[in-house]
Amino acid sequence: MLPGHRRSRSPGALARGLAVLTAASAALVAGPGVQQAHAASPCPGRVADSVSFPTGELRVYRGGGKVCAVTVARNPGPRRAMSVSLQTRGGRAVVDAGRFGRHAGPVTVHPLGRCVRATGSVSGVTRSTGWILC
Structure with missing residues (x-):
């Protein structure tokens, strides 16, 4: 004192x-x-790509040897049909789909040097990144 x-x-x-x-x-x-x-983001790492569309946004993150994706509703609120998928080239897609109020995902893959493609959908509007991170 x-x-x-x-x-x-x-x-x-x-x-x-x-x-x-x-x-x-x-x-x-x-x-x-x-x-x-x-x-805080639901995915670790930094944003590698994002695709905005009228009803939401698809975000792809990269970090720690993983790629992660999430689809976020533009106007969070009532539950509506949403999905996010993430696929490595030559592999099966990892999908989270259902009725969500805020976001679908996260979904994660270990690309092991391969390209990845992410697809997101909110209320019937779908967008994709194409093959990225090659």
Whole structure:
């Protein structure tokens, strides 16, 4: 403690401090905002490619020897038909399809030096990357 300063021991000071901390915590957790817009990605690594379309966006990530893909709805909310698939050249596609409110996926493959193709769909609108990361 610095000379000349007194430590406040009043219950009011403690209550005010607790109220400030509670308000700050609530602001971080509250509804859609900047923090949620930049939420952590469901896939590890960096974005290698993305394809935007009217109802959503297909994102492909690359890192740690893996390629990962996710389809994100443009307007999260009610569940609707969504899918994401990721395929290495010469291999079978890994697919996540169903009715989702926010995103389909993630799906992951180990490309082992081969090209990959990702396809995403939201509400019947489908887009693909073509063969990438060759």
